[in-house]
Amino acid sequence: MVTLAPMEGVVDVYMRDILTRIGGFDLCVSEFVRVSQHLYPASVFHTLCPELKQGGKTAAGVPVHVQIMGGEAHVMAENAAFATELGAPGIDINFGCPAKTVNRHDAGATLLQWPERLHEIVSAVRRAVPDDIPVSAKMRLGFAEKNLAMENALAIAEAGAGKLTIHARTKMEGYRPPAHWEHLRPIAEQLNIPVVANGEIWTPEDYVLCREASGCDDVMIGRGVIARPSLGREIAHRRSIRAPMSGTAFNWSQILGILAEYHDLIEGMANPQRQAGRLKQWIKLLARSYEEAGVLFTCIRRLEDPQDILAEVVATKGRVLDAA
Numbered sequence: 657m658v659t660l661a662p663m664e665g666v667v668d669v670y671m672r673d674i675l676t677r678i679g680g681f682d683l684c685v686s687e688f689v690r691v692s693q694h695l696y697p698a699s700v701f702h703t704l705c706p707e708l709k710q711g712g713k714t715a716a717g718v719p720v721h722v723q724i725m726g727g728e729a730h731v732m733a734e735n736a737a738f739a740t741e742l743g744a745p746g747i748d749i750n751f752g753c754p755a756k757t758v759n760r761h762d763a764g765a766t767l768l769q770w771p772e773r774l775h776e777i778v779s780a781v782r783r784a785v786p787d788d789i790p791v792s793a794k795m796r797l798g799f800a801e802k803n804l805a806m807e808n809a810l811a812i813a814e815a816g817a818g819k820l821t822i823h824a825r826t827k828m829e830g831y832r833p834p835a836h837w838e839h840l841r842p843i844a845e846q847l848n849i850p851v852v853a854n855g856e857i858w859t860p861e862d863y864v865l866c867r868e869a870s871g872c873d874d875v876m877i878g879r880g881v882i883a884r885p886s887l888g889r890e891i892a893h894r895r896s897i898r899a900p901m902s903g904t905a906f907n908w909s910q911i912l913g914i915l916a917e918y919h920d921l922i923e924g925m926a927n928p929q930r931q932a933g934r935l936k937q938w939i940k941l942l943a944r945s946y947e948e949a950g951v952l953f954t955c956i957r958r959l960e961d962p963q964d965i966l967a968e969v970v971a972t973k974g975r976v977l978d979a980a
């Protein structure tokens with residue numbers, strides 16, 4: 657199974673739509689709903705996971721599990737139960753967020769210092785959610801050290817989670833490469849639930865190496881597919897379970913077409929400045945796999961009108977096609 661990673665401010669309803677239509681993903685997880693003291697109204701869940709209004713799936717039919725994050729077991733449970741009433745096909749609990757403000761307020765990766773608290777939160781959520789709705793969790797290898805990784809993972813599994821995704825770094829390691837895939841192997845061997853490997857999968861080759869090192873069949877991919885939108889499909893091709901999916905990466909002209917399509921999708925966002933921000937963000941992230949995206953980014957970085965960015969994308973595509 658390949659899951660599209662939750663990424664706050666990046667993988668929203670539009671990005672999930674476009675990437676799951678490109679293909680290769682079995683599951684998505686929403687951006688986190690930050691649960692603190694209250695039961696949120698439906699509007700909060702609908703804002704972060706608009707797919708709840710269409711059966712909890714993207715247009716391509718891929719389920720979107722709702723992610724919640726917080727440190728108060730009973731409020732987490734209450735919000736999780738409500739999310740399922742709204743149609744969430746699954747609940748994921750975030751124990752990996754490294755943000756200082758989040759950690760200071762007793763949520764995300766800071767909880768990895770207390771396995772018993774992970775247990776308490778996961779069991780409360782599991783009890784509150786109907787039996788047929790999966791509950792999963794996502795953690796890092798630890799807060800400062802990795803010494804509690806196994807204990808945390810066991811606490812989550814024993815509390816009734818059906819699956820555990822592990823971002824193979826500590827909170828202190830942030831996003832610094834490498835991801836320590838090999839640390840997942842003993843955990844995957846010990847747990848009686850699937851462990852999903854996450855971190856630093858940028859190419860189909862990384863996918864193979866990650867599976868070999870971690871011993872995990874399942875992976876979750878975030879930045880890699882933003883930088884290389886065909887990555888899910890290329891992996892599906894390797895897994896040869898979804899014939900006929902192409903095993904080749906998109907060329908630059910195809911990427912420009914995808915960007916134009918994305919522009920049209922995000923016209924659904926009310927604020928043009930945010931639209932421009934999202935387009936710039938994606939173009940910048942694409943530069944990791946496409947040198948040409950770096951050049952395009954230099955041209956558009958000061959533009960504030962999404963229409964101007966689109967015009968530049970279309971003009972670039974024209975030049976690429978002329979040159980071909």
Ligand SMILES: Cc1cc2nc3c(=O)[nH]c(=O)nc-3n(C[C@H](O)[C@H](O)[C@H](O)COP(=O)(O)O)c2cc1C
Pocket residue numbers: 661662663664665666686687688723750752753794823854855856857876877878879880
């Ligand atoms: C901008 C950004 C936002 C993220 N937001 C979330 C989030 O809302 N929930 C979560 O569990 N992880 C979040 N993550 C972590 C990713 O899901 C993933 O664990 C991490 O990026 C490592 O995987 P990758 O190397 O495939 O990107 C975020 C990461 C980034 C870079």
